[in-house]
Amino acid sequence: MVAAILFAALGAASSTAFLTPRRPPPAPRRAASPLAEAPSLLKDLAAYRPQREDIVALTHRLGEAEQTAKTWATFLMRRRRYGLLVDLLKRDRAAYVDTASWLCNVEGVPRDHMPNLVRVAAPVVVAAPPGDEPLVADCALPNATFADSPLDSFLLKVTRDFYERETPGPAYRSERRGILGLMDEMRVLMFDEAGDAAAQTETVRLVLLDLMTPALPPFYRLFMGGFVPSAARGDPAWLVDAFARVPALGTPGERVLGLRRPPVYAPLLTSVVAPLVFGFLVGPGSVNRRADGELGGLVVEKCKFLQESNCKGLCLNQCKRPAELLFDDLGVPLHVVPNFETQECQWSWGVDAPDVGDDPDWPAGCLAGCPSRAEAKRIGRSS
Numbered sequence: 057m058v059a060a061i062l063f064a065a066l067g068a069a070s071s072t073a074f075l076t077p078r079r080p081p082p083a084p085r086r087a088a089s090p091l092a093e094a095p096s097l098l099k100d101l102a103a104y105r106p107q108r109e110d111i112v113a114l115t116h117r118l119g120e121a122e123q124t125a126k127t128w129a130t131f132l133m134r135r136r137r138y139g140l141l142v143d144l145l146k147r148d149r150a151a152y153v154d155t156a157s158w159l160c161n162v163e164g165v166p167r168d169h170m171p172n173l174v175r176v177a178a179p180v181v182v183a184a185p186p187g188d189e190p191l192v193a194d195c196a197l198p199n200a201t202f203a204d205s206p207l208d209s210f211l212l213k214v215t216r217d218f219y220e221r222e223t224p225g226p227a228y229r230s231e232r233r234g235i236l237g238l239m240d241e242m243r244v245l246m247f248d249e250a251g252d253a254a255a256q257t258e259t260v261r262l263v264l265l266d267l268m269t270p271a272l273p274p275f276y277r278l279f280m281g282g283f284v285p286s287a288a289r290g291d292p293a294w295l296v297d298a299f300a301r302v303p304a305l306g307t308p309g310e311r312v313l314g315l316r317r318p319p320v321y322a323p324l325l326t327s328v329v330a331p332l333v334f335g336f337l338v339g340p341g342s343v344n345r346r347a348d349g350e351l352g353g354l355v356v357e358k359c360k361f362l363q364e365s366n367c368k369g370l371c372l373n374q375c376k377r378p379a380e381l382l383f384d385d386l387g388v389p390l391h392v393v394p395n396f397e398t399q400e401c402q403w404s405w406g407v408d409a410p411d412v413g414d415d416p417d418w419p420a421g422c423l424a425g426c427p428s429r430a431e432a433k434r435i436g437r438s439s
Contacts, residue, residue, distance in 0.1 A: 094132070097132060116163075134169070143349075153176055168355075195366075208234075242370055253372075264382050283312070284312055322388045339360040366427060380409040390405050
């Protein structure tokens, strides 16, 4: 009797459990959306200050975030770090250089994440060999491979044609192609009696003007340099006459409306366009900040000219100075700062270039491995 009652109770319980629907498992909690988390992150990032300790701490936090695959968070952190570095660069350049060098060489941050690379220590630095003569250490980084497009090859050929026409030295055409042939031809002028520093610089300046064609300089000088067209600067007569009808704009050859500097947009726009115009000569570049932290900078990541010549004299007289003089004449001053340890090159528009002897970013002495050093020393010229 008791057994029958127990079996009946168990049967009723089992049938009830079978007929009662099971409660579904709780749904997994959705992760908070980026829109919900972003304000909190932005508030945290705003607390960082432009000083080394904060920037390094943010870099460590960024490294942890990169492992979580939150791309939106890493993007915000990178932009905040970049902004902090820019602020530090504007405030204290020495502290910026120290911080950027630490980030690149200790924390492993890529150099192209820095807003400016002037004086930022290279990952590999080889001391110059000892001796009585001051020498600059050669670049110890591997050479870059430059894949010239058909357009690059054509422009290099045109450049060499112009160089052959403008050079005051002997007519010479190297059998090598592209930038290597141009280096050979430039060395011939450097070692010729007609090729002093001034002649080398003027030759390349004329070549650059030839490449710009007669049409471009007057309009660049007007819209970027802010100069009223004038016949003395070689502007076309019709443009000079058009501005002469509006004397209130200013005196020919002077800046429009009495301005003392080029328009504020000129350095930035020039830095954006320059890689497209000069890339075939110097190699790929990207927009960055000037050494004062302002817009208008361009860094050439591995300069063709530096890599293939390995010569300070060629760099100075047939690249740096001609470019600076050209843009100074066009109304937007330019300061070119090569880095011989990394073969990077910083171009900064809107910055007056000091004389080489007064430029703290131009090292003294010849490059240790310069192939022109012995011959330049023999004829009494700086290489």
